[in-house]
Amino acid sequence: MKIAVLGAGSWGTVLADLLVHNGHQVMLWGNSQPVADEINQAHTNRHYLPEFAIDPAVEASLDLEATLADAAGILFVIPTAAMRIVAKQVAAVLAKTGAKPILISATKGLEQNSHKRISQIIGDEFPAELAQSLVIFSGPSHAEDVATHDITSLTVASENIKDAEWVQGIFMNEYFRLYTNDDMVGVELGGALKNVIAIGAGVLHGLGYGDNTKAALITRGIAEISRLGIELGANPLTFMGLSGIGDLIVTCTSVHSRNWRCGNALGQGQKLADVLTNMGMVVEGVGTAKAAHELSAQCNVEMPISESIYRVLYEDADVHEEIDRLMQRKGKRELDFQRY
Template sequence: MMKKIAVLGAGSWGTVLANLLVKNGHQVTLWTHRADQATEIMTQQTNHRYLADFKLDPRLVATADLAAALADVEVILFVIPTNATRQVARKVVTVLQRSQRQPIIIHASKGLEQQSHKRLSVVLAEEIPAAMRQAIVVLSGPSHAEDVAAGDITSLTAASSDLAAAETVQQLFMNDYFRVYTNTDVVGVEMGAALKNVIAIGAGALHGLGYGDNTKAALMTRGLAEISRLGVAFGAQPLTFIGLSGVGDLIVTCTSVHSRNWRAGNQLGQGESLEAVLKNMGMVVEGVATTKAAYELAQQQQVDMPITTAIYHVLYENKDIGTEIATLMKRAGKMELA
């Protein structure tokens, strides 16, 4: 059944998801805060800044007018950088107050709010009153926008405490190359999605330093153990972390040049300063802020996260990467599953 959907955020992932939904037969409006970007999408069916060679479906509507994007919508998909999610949600509420609609809210971003360290479903629940919405659903998993744009086979998870809403989102996105599973462990899905970006920075740094496959495998495996420990401390189900939003997302983010977090780490490993890396990237590197959040949450919960701590030292205390690696390797021996 066709749904009227607003996609908020015209970066690479938001644009590709909006385009996919159009191809699935839905009426989709893509909102951007930049009028020139909306004009480009509407007149040229391109979004060159984020997807240089991708031609968009001509049925996709783009606008810089939030009220127009949200008119009579049944579903709102947030694909907004973490640090802007709360601000945009407040603007959405202003529009929804004039409407009788109670849309399903989806978010497909991966990070924790800066300062508060809250998961994004919590942020959205705080800002969008229950009377103005149906359930909140998290869409997450191993997915690069460039691969989805090319029709590469992709599997994600739709997570919500409301299973019926997750199943609705599942049906919105499913097609012959995009498969969605459902999950009720919202905490685990969001924590896995956010924390894997921290490990991806480390994986990129190892590549930049010239380390091989053994090292990367060790980092990813022990990194997953850290992600699981912190997630479980906040109520996540352990098995979630061996699913798509856990190990699946970790693999794709730690091994691909499409990953901004991996590319940032790679440049750090090659000797670039963090300031220069972030300036050159041109897009948000969510893992940098998430590293600080994860480090502080681990301290609060007394969860052992040595890899995350090492990455924090490099990013926020200007410690030498080589010295941090040596410190990690010289720690006292322990049981693997302890």
């Protein structure tokens, strides 16, 4: 069947290639003519994946209507900041054609100001019939590893489990395995908030801290992600799964993670503006840190690690002082996830 993949970055490119590998027709939509030309002519996308050869059957286009035509599924793989505007454009095309494809999102983040999850943005921009088909695609996955067919397991979450199973069916193969889940709140929050903690993990590495410190950050990071998620109605067990601790581990420990690399550069003394300029790609955790700071205050949920990362990013706080602040906090019970 035909699948439209929206977003020609590293993850969108690799997922488009995977779908072709599974026997589907794929059109990959982006906003750069040079990138589309390179994909169609050289079958590479060197800016994002320098060593990756794309299957020649992947067709790239800047024509959204042509990309969406006759698609059984639409996969959004675009930055959170662009999600609403692209969703509006897609909704307009579908309203004109009357098509009702399955909507899938592999974007991980929270919208600035509104603090909305991707499913809530989709709910705002699409008719209920289409929005209710949305499947969230999340878990421990770096595009660079999937490109080499490294064994990968992810979660697909939807209010309609049959739609999740449909997505599971079109993606699964000998190196890519998906599990279904009906907890969209937990899956989305786990995927978004782990990027904030990963910036902290990078900072610690840049400062020269060892494995003990990184393990402490990861485990206490999932505790505060869980607290906010539970407050917002998530299933606590989701955070022990692929889209929770699984995604947090891979993002906090891999040089492939943009969020980790951003934090590592900050830990080495670079300025945030310079880091983001040099990265040349979106670092979702930076924007999510601000949204998490505001959302946790709104919900009266304590997230001390995320709060320290927010202060480093947005208030130019000294990293060493923030670490001291965390270590000098009053002693707490480890398993009191509901609050502190």
